[in-house]
Every structure is written in C-alpha cells, then in structure tokens.
Amino acid sequence: MDAAQRKKLEETTRYxxxxxxxxxxxxxxxxxxxxxxAEGSPEENFSVAIPPPNVTGALHMGHALNGSIQDxxxxxxxxxxxxxxxxxxxDHAGIATQAVVEKELRKEGKTRHDLGREAFVEKVWEWKxxxxxxxxxxxxxxxxxxxxxxxRFTLDEGYVRAVYRVFKVLFDKGYIYRDNYMVNWDPGSHSxxxxxEVENREVEDVLYSIDYPVEDSDQVLxxxxxxxxxxxADTAVAVNPDDERYRDLVGKHCVLPLVGRRLPIxxxxxxxxxxxxxxxxxxxxxxxxxxxxxxxxxxxxxxVIGPDGRMSEEAGEYxxxxxxxxxxxxxxxxxEEGRIRAEEPYTHSVPFSHRxxxxxxxxxxxxxxxxxxxxxxxxxxxxxRDEVRITPAQWKRVYLxxxxxxxxxxxxxxxxxxxxIPVWYCDACEETIVAETEPERCGACGGELRQEEDVLDxxxxxxxxxxxxxxxxxETPELRAFYPTSFLTTAREILFLWVAxxxxxxxxxPGAIPFRDVYVHSVIQARDGRRMSKSLGTGIDPLxxxxxxxxxxxxxxxxxxxxxxxxxxxxxxxxxxxDLANKLWNASRLILLNTAEVEPAPRPxxxxxxxxxxxxxxxxxxxxxxxxxxxxxxxVGEAYSFFWRDLCDWYLEIVKPRLYDGEEEVSAxxxxxxERVLGLxxxxxxxxxxxxxNYHPAxxxxxxxxxxxxxxxxxxxAAAEEDVEGGIALTQxxxxxxxxxxxxxxxxxxxxxxxxxPPSFVGRLSRFEFDGAGAEPVAAIGPVRVLPSxxxxxxxxxxxxxxxxxxLRSEVERGERKLGNEGFVxxxxxxxxxxxxxxxxxxxxxxxxxx
RNA sequence: GGGCGCGUAGCUCAGUGGGAGAGCGCUCGCUUCACACGCGAGAGGUCGCUGGUUCGAAACCAGCCGUGCCCACCA
Numbered sequence: 001m002d003a004a005q006r007k008k009l010e011e012t013t014r015y016x017x018x019x020x021x022x023x024x025x026x027x028x029x030x031x032x033x034x035x036x037x038a039e040g041s042p043e044e045n046f047s048v049a050i051p052p053p054n055v056t057g058a059l060h061m062g063h064a065l066n067g068s069i070q071d072x073x074x075x076x077x078x079x080x081x082x083x084x085x086x087x088x089x090x091d092h093a094g095i096a097t098q099a100v101v102e103k104e105l106r107k108e109g110k111t112r113h114d115l116g117r118e119a120f121v122e123k124v125w126e127w128k129x130x131x132x133x134x135x136x137x138x139x140x141x142x143x144x145x146x147x148x149x150x151x152r153f154t155l156d157e158g159y160v161r162a163v164y165r166v167f168k169v170l171f172d173k174g175y176i177y178r179d180n181y182m183v184n185w186d187p188g189s190h191s192x193x194x195x196x197e198v199e200n201r202e203v204e205d206v207l208y209s210i211d212y213p214v215e216d217s218d219q220v221l222x223x224x225x226x227x228x229x230x231x232x233a234d235t236a237v238a239v240n241p242d243d244e245r246y247r248d249l250v251g252k253h254c255v256l257p258l259v260g261r262r263l264p265i266x267x268x269x270x271x272x273x274x275x276x277x278x279x280x281x282x283x284x285x286x287x288x289x290x291x292x293x294x295x296x297x298x299x300x301x302x303x304v305i306g307p308d309g310r311m312s313e314e315a316g317e318y319x320x321x322x323x324x325x326x327x328x329x330x331x332x333x334x335x336e337e338g339r340i341r342a343e344e345p346y347t348h349s350v351p352f353s354h355r356x357x358x359x360x361x362x363x364x365x366x367x368x369x370x371x372x373x374x375x376x377x378x379x380x381x382x383x384x385r386d387e388v389r390i391t392p393a394q395w396k397r398v399y400l401x402x403x404x405x406x407x408x409x410x411x412x413x414x415x416x417x418x419x420x421i422p423v424w425y426c427d428a429c430e431e432t433i434v435a436e437t438e439p440e441r442c443g444a445c446g447g448e449l450r451q452e453e454d455v456l457d458x459x460x461x462x463x464x465x466x467x468x469x470x471x472x473x474x475e476t477p478e479l480r481a482f483y484p485t486s487f488l489t490t491a492r493e494i495l496f497l498w499v500a501x502x503x504x505x506x507x508x509x510p511g512a513i514p515f516r517d518v519y520v521h522s523v524i525q526a527r528d529g530r531r532m533s534k535s536l537g538t539g540i541d542p543l544x545x546x547x548x549x550x551x552x553x554x555x556x557x558x559x560x561x562x563x564x565x566x567x568x569x570x571x572x573x574x575x576x577x578x579d580l581a582n583k584l585w586n587a588s589r590l591i592l593l594n595t596a597e598v599e600p601a602p603r604p605x606x607x608x609x610x611x612x613x614x615x616x617x618x619x620x621x622x623x624x625x626x627x628x629x630x631x632x633x634x635x636v637g638e639a640y641s642f643f644w645r646d647l648c649d650w651y652l653e654i655v656k657p658r659l660y661d662g663e664e665e666v667s668a669x670x671x672x673x674x675e676r677v678l679g680l681x682x683x684x685x686x687x688x689x690x691x692x693x694n695y696h697p698a699x700x701x702x703x704x705x706x707x708x709x710x711x712x713x714x715x716x717x718a719a720a721e722e723d724v725e726g727g728i729a730l731t732q733x734x735x736x737x738x739x740x741x742x743x744x745x746x747x748x749x750x751x752x753x754x755x756x757x758p759p760s761f762v763g764r765l766s767r768f769e770f771d772g773a774g775a776e777p778v779a780a781i782g783p784v785r786v787l788p789s790x791x792x793x794x795x796x797x798x799x800x801x802x803x804x805x806x807x808l809r810s811e812v813e814r815g816e817r818k819l820g821n822e823g824f825v826x827x828x829x830x831x832x833x834x835x836x837x838x839x840x841x842x843x844x845x846x847x848x849x850x851x
Numbered sequence: 852g853g854g855c856g857c858g859u860a861g862c863u864c865a866g867u868g869g870g871a872g873a874g875c876g877c878u879c880g881c882u883u884c885a886c887a888c889g890c891g892a893g894a895g896g897u898c899g900c901u902g903g904u905u906c907g908a909a910a911c912c913a914g915c916c917g918u919g920c921c922c923a924c925c926a
Binding site for chain 1: 854870874876880881883884888923
C-alpha cells in the first residue's frame with residue numbers, strides 16, 4: 001500500500017459504490033477474465049447459458065435476480081481456476097420487437113404494409129443496431145461476468161444456420177408438418193400463437209339459451225352459448241348419447257335460425273347432460289371442442305370470423321362487423337324471431353393472448369406444426385433418471401406431468417420479423433422444397449420458387465440456445481469445451497416454453513443434455529405482493545436500486561430474498577446489503593491501516609484466535625456448500641452473520657489492543673481472515689470486495705481470478721468455540737445486568753471472580769475490573785461477584801435480582817415437571833434426559849447462590 | 852375440475868419431533884480513537900382453527916377456514 005492509498009483509506013469513512021463500480025468493471029474487462037479459452041472438457045469447465053433477454057428488453061428485477069444467481073456461481077467457479085464461460089446474447093423476440101417497430105411507424109402514420117416486408121425487416125435491424133445493446137449494458141451495471149466477446153443473437157448468421165438445420169432434420173423425420181388445424185389466433189398480432197402463449201382470464205359473459213326448431217316437428221332443441229355470433233357457422237347440434245330426453249332426436253335435423261341451414265343432431269359423450277339444456281351447438285370452425293367433435297363426426301368446417309377479428313364475407317349481412325357488433329345484431333334478430341329463451345350472466349375463463357392481451361379467436365388455418373411425442377420421450381427419461389436435475393424437486397414432477405401429455409406445437413407465426421420458414425414452393429409444378437439454404441430454382445421443373453411467408457415461433461430458435469450459441473452445427477472448440485453446460489436458472493414460467501424444449505433439442509441434435517442442473521428461482525413480487533408489471537405500475541427498476549445503493553447491495557439483497565417460493569421485494573434486504581458493503585469497507589480500513597507488515601497467515605496465540613479461525617473455516621465450508629446447493633438466502637445470511645457478529649462485533653473488539661500494539665501474530669491472522677472473507681463474498685458482492693482487495697498486501701492480480709477459499713479443517717477447534725462462546729454469553733449477561741441495574745454506560749465496576757476464570761476479554765468488553773477485594777458482593781452473574789460501588793442504584797439492583805430469581809424459579813419448576821414425567825424419563829433418548837438434568841442442576845445452583 | 856404452495860413477532864421471511872429465530876421497525880442508553888449505513892441493552896409471538904399420533908408437535912396425520920400460483924377444450 002502506497003502513501004496515496006493509505007491516505008484514501010484513512011479519509012474514506014463511507015463506501016461509495018458509484019465511485020467504484022464503473023472503474024472496477026472496466027478493469028475486469030481489460031483483464032479479459034470473462035473470456036475463457038475454449039479448452040478442456042465440459043466436466044472440467046463451468047458454463048452457463050444466460051436466458052437470452054429480448055432485444056427490446058430493459059433490465060427488470062427478474063433479470064437482476066437471475067443474473068445475481070448465475071454470476072455468483074460463475075464467479076465462484078472462475079475463482080476456482082476453472083474455465084468459466086457465461087454465454088451472453090439476446091433473443092430477437094418476434095412479436096415483441098415487431099410490435100415496437102410497428103408502433104414507431106404508426107407515429108409516422110404508416111403500417112408495415114406501407115413499407116413492404118423487406119424494407120420493414122431492414123427497419124427492425126436498424127432499430128436493433130441502435131437499441132439492441134441496451135440490455136447488455138444493463139447486465140454490466142449489475143456486474144455480470146458474461147463473456148461479452150462471444151455475444152450472440154438468435155438471428156445472427158450462424159444461429160440462422162442452426163435453426164434451418166434443425167427445421168430440415170425435423171421435417172425429414174416427419175415431425176414437422178403443415179396442416180389445416182384449429183389454432184389460437186391472436187387478432188392483436190395477426191398471428192397464430194402456441195398454447196403456451198395463451199393465458200386464461202375470468203370473464204363475465206351472457207349465456208344465451210336459443211331455440212333451434214327441429215325439422216318437420218313442433219319441437220325445439222334449446223342450446224346454450226356465450227357466443228351466439230358463431231351460430232352462423234354451426235354445422236350440427238350434439239347431445240349426449242345417454243340423454244333420455246333426446247334419444248329420439250338423434251339422427252334427425254334442426255334448422256339453424258336466421259340462416260335456415262339443416263343441422264344434423266348427433267350424439268357425442270363430450271356433451272354434459274347436466275349443463276344448460278344438455279344440447280350443444282357445434283361450430284367446428286370457431287371452437288376448440290367443436291372442432292374435435294366435428295373432425296370425429298366428419299362435419300363441415302365453416303368460418304365466419306376473419307383473421308382481423310371481424311366478421312368475414314361468409315357472415316353475409318353481418319360481414320365487416322366487429323364480433324361485439326355482430327353479437328348484438330344477431331341477438332336482436334333472434335329476439336325478434338322469438339328464439340331467445342333465456343339470458344343469464346355467466347362467469348367463465350376465456351383465453352387471451354399473452355402478447356397482445358387480446359381475446360383469442362380459435363380459428364382453423366393452415367399452419368406448421370411440430371409433433372412432440374418422439375422428442376419428449378428421451379427428455380422425460382433424462383429427468384426421471386436425474387441426469388438433468390431440477391431444483392426445487394417439486395418442479396421435476398410438474399415438468400414430467402406436462403411432458404407426458406405434450407401436444408403438437410404450432411411453430412408458424414404470421415409475422416415478418418424472425419426466421420422465415422425454410423420452405424419454398426414451386427407454383428409451376430406444386431413442388432415443396434425444404435432446404436437449409438435457399439435453392440435457386442425448382443429441382444423438379446426448374447420453375448420459379450416462392451418462400452413460405454411465415455416465420456418460426458421465437459421459442460423454436462431459443463430452444464437451440466445452449467448449443468447454437470457455441471457454434472453448432474459446426475464442431476467448434478467452444479462446443480467441445482462447454483457443452484453440456486453446467487447449470488441453468490430461470491423462473492418457472494418458462495419451464496415449458498424454454499427449458500423443456502432445450503432438453504428435447506439438446507438430446508436430438510448435439511445428442512446430449514444441454515445442462516446438468518436446472519434451478520427454478522423465486523418470482524420477485526412487488527412490495528405489496530402484487531405482480532411486478534409495467535402496466536400495473538408495480539415494477540421496481542433494478543438500475544435505480546443500483547444507482548442508489550450499489551450493485552453489490554442489490555445482488556446481496558436479491559439473493560437474501562430468494563427462496564423456494566415467491567417473495568416480495570424487500571428494501572430492507574437491499575439496505576442490509578448496502579450496510580454490509582459499508583461494514584466490509586470499514587472493517588477492512590481498521591485491519592489494513594493497523595496491521596503490522598506481515599504475511600497473511602493463521603497464527604493463533606490464544607483461545608479467541610483459535611475461535612475466530614475455527615468459525616471462519618466452518619463458515620467457508622458452510623457457505624460454499626449452500627451456494628452449491630442453490631440455497632442462496634442461507635449462504636449469504638451465514639456469511640453476513642459470521643462477518644458482522646463474530647468477526648466485527650466480537651473478534652475485532654477483542655483484539656483491538658493487540659492490533660494497536662502492532663502485534664504480528666494477530667496482524668497475520670486478521671489479514672488471513674480478511675482475505676478469506678473477501679474471497680468468500682466476492683461471488684455475491686464483486687465490486688466492494690475487489691476494491692478492498694486493491695489495498696490488501698496479499699494482492700497479486702484481481703480478486704476476480706484469485707483463489708476461492710477452501711475450508712481448512714485443521715483450523716476447526718470445537719473446544720475454543722465453546723470457551724469463547726461461553727465468554728461472549730457471560731459478557732452479554734454482564735452488560736444486560738449493568739443496563740438493568742441503572743449503571744452509567746461509561747462506568748467501570750469492581751468485581752471478583754468466584755470459580756472458573758472467564759476468557760480475558762470479558763472484563764474489558766463488559767467494563768468490569770475483576771481484581772476488587774474485601775467487600776460483600778451485591779450480585780452474582782455466573783462466576784462474577786459484583787462489589788458495591790456508588791455507581792450502583794441499590795433499588796435497581798434489588799429489582800434486577802428479584803427478576804432473576806423469578807426467572808430461575810420458573811426454570812426450575814419447568815425442569816422438575818419434565819423430569820417428573822415418567823413417560824419422558826422412560827422413553828426419551830438418554831442424552832436428552834441427561835441434558836435436562838444438567839440444566840435443572842445449574843438453575844438450582846444459581847438460585848441457591850442468589851438466595 | 853386437477854395439481855402445487857403458503858398462513859410463525861408490527862412488517863418481510865427462516866425454522867420440520869426435544870426449551871420460539873433473523874433483518875427491518877419500535878423502546879432505552881452510547882459523539883467508546885473502523886463504521887451513526889455504527890455500538891450496547893430491551894420490549895414484542897396461546898407458531899390460522901379443530902381434532903389426532905407421541906413421553907414430547909410450530910414441525911407429523913386428518914378435517915376446516917383464509918390466501919396465492921400452475922395446468923385443464925363443459926358450451
């Protein structure tokens with residue numbers, strides 16, 4: 001440490017993260033520590049693929065927690081000397097990104113159609129070039145030690161090759177196919193979306209009962225529906241085959257009101273006899289259930305609602321109306337004909353688009369699908385066999401349940417931004433070509449080719465993330481060194497959307513699991529327990545937290561909050577992190593400015609030295625174990641309490657006289673303890689620990705690549721721990737007694753020791769002189785006999801004594817009761833009974849002394 | 852409809868069979884030469900309710916009440 005450094009340490013009594021973080025991060029980048037060589041095997045190395053944030057994204061609390069977890073593990077393993085790679089990149093996020101750019105266009109009064117596909121896509125790339133790095137910079141603010149030199153994007157050239165290879169292979173295997181099928185149509189994004197992008201919301205609708213006259217009869221069949229507007233596309237009425245009421249009608253026909261079409265009356269088990277009238281109108285073109293019933297019975301599939309969410313030409317006089325308008329008009333027309341038998345409010349759950357927020361229209365359309373059952377089978381097995389371990393364990397079952405009932409995945413989207421599906425059509429000979437690179441002309445007839453208009457679901461490309469980012473399908477050094485990756489963490493909401501699919505594609509393509517461990521972390525809720533969301537205004541900006549409290553504080557706070565269940569954001573935990581950073585700084589100042597010039601090393605000379613070293617090594621072992629078990633809250637909690645309580649509150653106070661004396665042994669021990677604390681906390685609080693490391697005599701390069709502490713078991717000393725903890729407890733009893741006896745805080749009291757001599761620090765830290773003599777003691781606290789003095793308030797002392805007697809009496813009573821219970825003595829384990837006996841004896845003795 | 856979880860100090864949460872814990876907040880006392888983002892001391896809880904198992908239950912079992920999330924094609 002030079003003079004300038006010493007001056008800075010002496011003067012800076014408060015740690016200021018804003019002055020430190022940018023500088024330290026630049027040093028790490030310059031050192032190239034985050035860019036490991038692609039050497040060694042995946043077993044020797046440590047690698048993590050970041051859940052790629054959307055290019056349109058801004059760092060939110062979920063990213064911050066997710067990043068804090070990954071960085072803690074990546075840094076710990078980097079410090080252990082492993083090649084540690086944290087793969088970084090962004091996701092092109094089809095719908096979201098396209099929507100952002102379309103919104104900008106709208107400000108100019110244009111739509112994407114005004115530009116045309118090519119110009120529009122060009123515009124999105126421009127947008128990406130300008131704003132796409134924002135989220136990456138925000139990860140740097142957090143201190144994330146990602147490999148920024150290997151940044152990837154799901155639409156970069158190499159990545160597109162991976163996507164096209166996968167499409168081609170799956171197509172050739174027959175897993176990918178094109179079909180006219182019922183899909184979730186999102187009128188907001190004008191695209192089909194997958195089942196996983198749909199969320200159900202409770203909605204209050206009106207349930208209409210409508211009379212459908214039975215052909216050649218006076219009878220009517222009353223059906224119940226919340227969507228009368230779809231009746232225009234009805235092609236049957238169904239009843240349950242076991243329904244006595246309608247048995248005779250099955251096989252006959254009804255006449256569709258307003259339209260006049262003949263509808264067969266069919267029987268199907270799906271119909272619930274109890275619900276409504278037990279008769280169900282069947283609209284295969286606009287209802288998922290009806291679609292399936294329709295296919296089963298070979299019914300016509302009519303459509304009256306268009307992709308724009310309005311009534312289509314097929315709706316005749318209702319064409320062009322919105323759905324709501326059509327519903328009003330149709331109900332009015334039915335009412336006029338006297339067909340409405342009943343209307344009642346009805347609350348049910350209805351699908352909405354997760355993306356656009358609009359109500360899903362089930363529509364039949366021509367889409368690309370991927371059959372999932374064959375892909376799922378091995379992905380189920382690796383999780384069943386714990387080759388991919390999912391933590392917490394309850395998510396393993398959720399994963400397996402879902403995978404076992406997996407359904408085909410609709411992978412096409414009617415968007416422009418994304419991987420355009422690598423399929424070409426020849427209009428001349430109707431040939432369909434699937435290829436990894438664009439073919440020049442039709443191979444069959446030489447005709448012109450036209451590429452499929454649709455793009456792939458964004459999750460189709462994300463599913464390849466762990467290996468596509470490493471260069472697959474090429475055999476790259478990165479792939480050899482870092483695949484399978486070690487670890488993946490995410491919130492549970494993308495367990496199916498992403499995690500499951502990566503396992504499936506990983507096994508199918510590189511032929512190995514994509515990661516060994518999946519840790520499903522908490523969802524951080526707003527302070528009031530609501531969801532954090534931009535639209536609700538409940539979001540808390542991690543960057544603001546970093547500005548105010550520092551990245552270390554936020555990282556510590558988030559890890560301290562994290563749990564196996566959802567948690568509310570806690571300002572107190574972030575503040576605890578900030579206070580810890582400050583405490584680290586100040587304790588380090590005390591040590592670094594006062595220690596003698598010695599090599600850091602454990603050099604215990606007395607029981608308290610052996611105690612702190614034992615506690616230190618125990619803490620190193622325990623914190624490491626907890627980090628490796630993804631028990632972050634307890635890991636940081638233990639590190640915190642060791643440092644604050646044991647090291648600062650007790651050890652530093654105990655050794656101050658020796659430290660100020662310039663004693664070499666205690667200097668060496670303190671520097672050793674500090675080095676290990678900095679190393680242990682660096683994965684969680686990288687900035688402050690790195691900054692302090694600058695002043696540490698053991699410094700030889702950055703802490704980011706210094707050795708992570710490994711517990712030294714030879715320093716464990718249970719006897720020293722017991723002795724010193726006894727001394728601490730006695731000190732606390734003495735202090736409490738003083739306080740309650742009304743002794744001024746600064747006064748020193750005279751006392752004698754009767755019995756076992758306590759550790760030497762007890763007297764000083766409790767402000768007692770143990771060498772008094774002569775007078776009759778006025779109180780007994782453990783082995784300490786307090787002698788009379790004018791600082792004592794006789795009344796308070798007497799009150800204190802009486803209070804203690806009462807405590808002891810109740811303790812004795814409790815012990816006697818317990819040991820008097822024959823069942824307890826006979827059936828409880830011997831050591832438990834023995835412990836009770838000893839306690840009772842102790843309390844009886846003390847009570848006797850006080851009598 | 853199925854599944855998972857939660858209900859412990861004023862607040863946010865730990866604690867899974869042997870005497871109720873942490874952080875914050877609160878009260879009292881400290882300008883003690885690292886830190887007031889600090890130091891010392893303290894108050895505060897019939898562990899949702901009711902039964903059961905056990906010598907012993909916050910913890911295990913059953914039921915109930917409250918609350919959150921996920922999955923699901925009953926109009």
